[in-house]
Amino acid sequence: MADPKIEPYNGPAGGWGSAASLAEILLREEIPASGAALLLKQNKPDGFMCTSCAWSKPSKPAMFEYCENGAKATVWEQTPKRVGPDFFAEHTVTELLGWSDYALEEKGRLTHPLRYDPASDRYVPVAWAEAFAEIGWELRALDPKSVVCYASGRASLETSYMYALFARMYGNNNLPDSSNMCHEPTSVGLKASIGSAVGTTVLEDFETTDLILFFGQNVGSNSPRMLHPLQEARKRRVPIVTFNPLRERGLERFTNPQSPIEMATRSETEISTQYHQVKAGGDIAALTGMCKALFSADDEAQAVGRPRILDVAFIEEHTHGLDAFKAFCEGQDWAALEARSGLTRAAIESAAAVYGRARAVLGVYGMGLTQHRKGTESVQMLVNLMLLRGNVGRPGAGLCPVRGHSNVQGQRTVGITEKPELAPLDTLAEQYGFEPPREKGLNTVEACEGILDGSVKAFVSLGGNFVRAIPDTVRMEEAWRGMRLTVQIATKLNRSHLVNGTVAYLLPCLGRIEIDAQATGIQAVSMEDSTSCFHGSRGFTKPVSAEVRSEPWIVAELAKATLAPNPKVDWDAWVGDYAKVRDAIEATYPSVFHDLNGRMFEPGGLHKPIPARERKWETETGKANFIVPAGLDEDPDMPARGPDILDLITLRSNDQFNTTIYGYDDRFRGVKGTRMILFMNAADLARIGVRDGDSVNLSTPSEDGFTRTVKGLRVIAYDIPPGNCGGYYPELNPLIPLWHHDEQSKTPAAKAIPVRITPSTRRPRDP
Template sequence: MKPEDYSHSPISADSGTPAYKRPAGGWGSLEGVARIMKKEPPTPLALQILAKLNKQGGAMCSSCAWAKPANPGTFEFCENGAKATLWELTTKKVGPAFFDQHKVADLRKWSDHDLEYAGRLTHPMRYDAASDTYKPVAWDQAFAEIGQELKAIAPDEAVFYSSGHAALEPSYLYALMARIYGTNNLPQSSNMCHETTSVNLNTYLGVPVGTCTLEDFDHCDALFFFGQNTGTNSPRLLHTLKLAVERGCKVVTFNPIREKGLLEFTDPQSPKQMVMGKATKISDHYYQVRPGGDIAVLAGMIKYVLACEDAAPGTVLDHAFLTDHTQGVDEALAEIRMMDWAEIERHSGLSRAMIEEAAQIYVSAKRVIGVYGMGLTQHVNGWLNLGMLVNLLLLRGNMGRLGAGISPVRGHSNVQGQRTVGIGENPALFPLDRQEEMFGVTLPRERGMNIVKAGKAVIEGRVKATIALGGNLLRAMPDIERLEEAWGSQNLTVSIAIKLNRSHLNPGKVSYILPCLGRTDEDLQNGVPQVQTVEDTMSHIFASLGRAKPPSDQLKSELAIITGIAKAILPENPTLKWDDWTANYDHVRDLIAATWPAQFHDMNARMSQAGGFYRGNAARERRWNNAAGKALFTTPTTLSALGQQPGETARGQSYTLNTMRSNDQFNTTIYGHSDRLRGLSGSRMVVLINRGEMARASLTEGQKVTLVCDIDDGRDRRVSGLSVTAFDLPDGCIAGYYPELNPLIPLEHHEIRSGTPAYKGTPVRIIPEAPAS
């Protein structure tokens, strides 16, 4: 990308590199919305839908999962929410005529943006190998053949993947269908982002999700951010931060990249700020930690906290909490005390003074929240990143009380909720005994495949069918090139989708694209509008009602597609009332309530209440539902979250690759080619690197290079045609865009406990390309 016409930010550590001169939000955000409106001109109904987005009686945004307040603002959506909504409400259509005109081989040459920009899918389509095109097919025929193919293989040879888009009701039935069919192969998009949270928080605290609610942000004294880009990935959080800062809350951020959203923000809903142009400074301190250096930062902060306690015994640590509610504190603290400050500085890239400056804010605050994103989870030692953050919070009792706790910021709108209602490869997490009693079935107890294991099994030929409930699975995964080579060898691939994407261009021997309703579409069953529900990142459940006329009468809801497949693959059972459940989603909510009565009792009555209904969180009440019955301290084994340190190797200079999303992107959806909040635009095929590293490597601005994975496993992984772009980054670190750089990340390079791909910490080398002749 080329630098946009912005002056360089005075708060950038390198004023000679691109930066965005304005605050996050403000007029720039409105201009971003205007840009997408120019590309996708909204109808009057689309504007009405936006006005009701994330409010009672409206649709819940299909973008991020940030909390929705009980008393919403005039506009309770952000720039990304507007983009996602208008992207879905496009009047462009992709139907049989489109596929007649475009062979799959030709569509593979299209960009990710152009594939989705073509429009909404309108008809169920089956791949025809002879013509290399998709052909329309009747729904009944599609269900029958999908059923035939799934019945012909062993259940564990099939994978039932889900993105974070589908609501609670279809998600519940999807998981139920797969298990009655006979498999726990239910990987989900969480496997690629916050599985580190799900697995490790469950171990440390007895809950697989964060402990905070929106109310806690009204009472905290300090917020510590680790590896989270608020301005791009969850902009509605910025309004919450603005209110916290205005009442005196301190914000401290650790991130390799200086992201504008956590630096300064102008609230588009504040006429005074918009007119006066005065921004709210968000972070009191912003530290550019090296990738993988968060463990060292947290070790240094804990050492400072312990030094303060040693200087004034009994006044810093919460000894009563530590005694009554924790386990392993002595072992963990003894190891941290022995850690050397020189090594902490080396791994973190920060000075001792910086770390102690941050730690003093922690010591001075009565109530602290730790907030984090995928910069903490997508590392080989992500478990220890998370464990050290929990350690810091536990020391002063900042867990399970008002204004304190741990708060992961989830991505997709219902990615957390899908896990809550059963989608997941670990059957031990779900009440299968209760479901067996409810439906008179026997459900499998063998652990299924997560996304990494499923990917390996596809490559090895052990997966013969993949059903994808939403998403762009193949494009989102690591090791894309290996997977693309193997994907078409499957007997069956099925994608339930709203728009065309790259995953559809690697069809199996039998392959279907099944078009579904979007979140904003009216879902009529027997002429009656159906409400669906979603869960936000803070465990609140909200009703969502679409109002737009679907782009085709051939579309079915995700739930109706699932029940259609279920009837085709499962034997008749009078307790499995697929038709009744399709006709009235209230009945599915009754099933959810019966399966989890403590959390979902009276679901139909409660789903429309202001602010959603809270399904509860044991750790928030200081009940620790793990094996120890206590909150666990983690004893550190290393100061780095990386599997391999950057530096000179036998193969050449190695750097740590940090993949990232642009401001014009949500997951694999590319709305445009402006990364406004970083001051970049144009091609996404770039390598960002600081000027010092450029000089040491004899690289020049705009030079074409190839990135090569520096993990020695006998495979050559490379991405070519990348332009060198100077950017404000720590030494040893380079950055580039996801998913373009996914081919560099091996499937085997993942967080060691959860299997989360290490998108934020892969070692790579830079190879200059010969100039074009």
């Protein structure tokens, strides 16, 4: 990499910066004009679903219905670069472990099935039949409870259904997925509060809303297509009130790169009308303050005979627990609310006043709310706020958790879950003639604990880069090698493929954009977006190699090699015609998937029924519940925040998607040529005694006896709340103790990590 440069970026999200970034990656990845034209099929009703984020596809898409990061994901998958047997003949696994995440993936697409050869420390080619024979033999020799079947969030509904069925027929519910690392507090929190484990909004709600509240979601980098409905809302003069520690450019201003007029005139749309830089972990305090202000305003309105601020009719008919929640809010001191949130009373009351005047409100949030020790309570506090004015189950209103991977929500819908109560086990038993396991399986954190203590013997991964995505990276890599078997299904090489068990296989699969030809012809797949709509997706490009196989085919072959024959499951027929898998999905979930085969390519998608959207509350009380948090602090067990202890927030750059790194620039934050960065408040710099540009080390103070350190980070003075600092993941994941997770869902608390800062002896550089 070139010498890092830190230069302020003054442009908007989108605009010419986005166009230039896309042009750069097209040239760098040697994508011809035909490859660029493929983008015209992205997110179209008869095209392919973006392989990046899960934001919804509109029923009337724009000509260029893709964003900068979505286009990068397509280019990344369609690169002409290849990683075949000749590549591995030239490089040992030990050598490749020294490469960066970017360097590994940038080499291109995997082309052949491979087996790790410990004698040469290399991956060597293996025939598909031989690979499955050995994998099946290994799995049959193990206790099924000792095997983990992980799924990243990009596999289709068809693949996910088959994979979940395979795991349960094998004998376990060990089906963790990437939801465990991001939005599990949503699944747990919403289920308890409103009876539905997913959001309640659809894309059309953005067209009729009166107010949008944003909490901890960086739309400009993580889901840029969402900027279009936000811009349209702002042009209707809809206020957008944002709570986020950093001032993210996508939440400040936007130029639509698909508008010739805006591009020519360089005009910009202001996105946030209020921007509150809440401290990391201060959302419960901020939300409590808003609710306290609303209760006070409602009491005042009653006293003088004005219309009520609270939606009393909704509360009385549809909710439970208001009195205890009101007592909690009224019992909080404003000084404590200000101290924990980092916001003034006036700022919080200003946000509450806007909310109190709006008729229909959307509550949009991301991992800034979920990845805390009290992440589930944070989500439930947002629900409490929304319930006070009836903003659930109303057009233009509702809860909108923004998911990451493009089908991570859909995987849960078709059975990828470690929680047996969320899977229709009785239906599966009758449908397929076997007895599914009934005990709880392992989630992500529990799987890691099992790898550490040796109880997990094998790990099968359907996509993803698990080793880099999880906390406690250094400890986990050391323990990972103690497993007997690791199997990785993937399109590109990443670090997880290089940290192997005794027996290790790397199985290359088709990408979503490639033509998937099976016995009955070219196949299509389906997936679910963030707004609970199902969409079809077709491939359009030639497969990268004659040796790659589709994900459904690989799962079917794993099942056939491992399981005893079952006359009620015809794996080969499913692979030959994915429509048969969709018929099976509908038979398992008849109330959810009505005529999926016939409707999956409908413009706008097939909507999943969400009971809470209809004000049907499938909770223990039969109503929507106000749930009182334990306190104001989302991370109450943090060490005392002293002079050298800060709360670290892990972040994405706008040149990455999750653990996939497209480059070393973060345009919006003015960073070029490096990811080894620590963003700090200027007052903290002065107090700790380091200067802008200095090199520092970070360590996590902990009493568990393990040293967690990341060295050589360049400090940047940045607009971030005092007491907080920020840096990129996955590079800073080694600092997160495995036990530092949400108490209810076990999602790693990656948005508030206690770190100690010490000077470094060298200038930071990327590998």
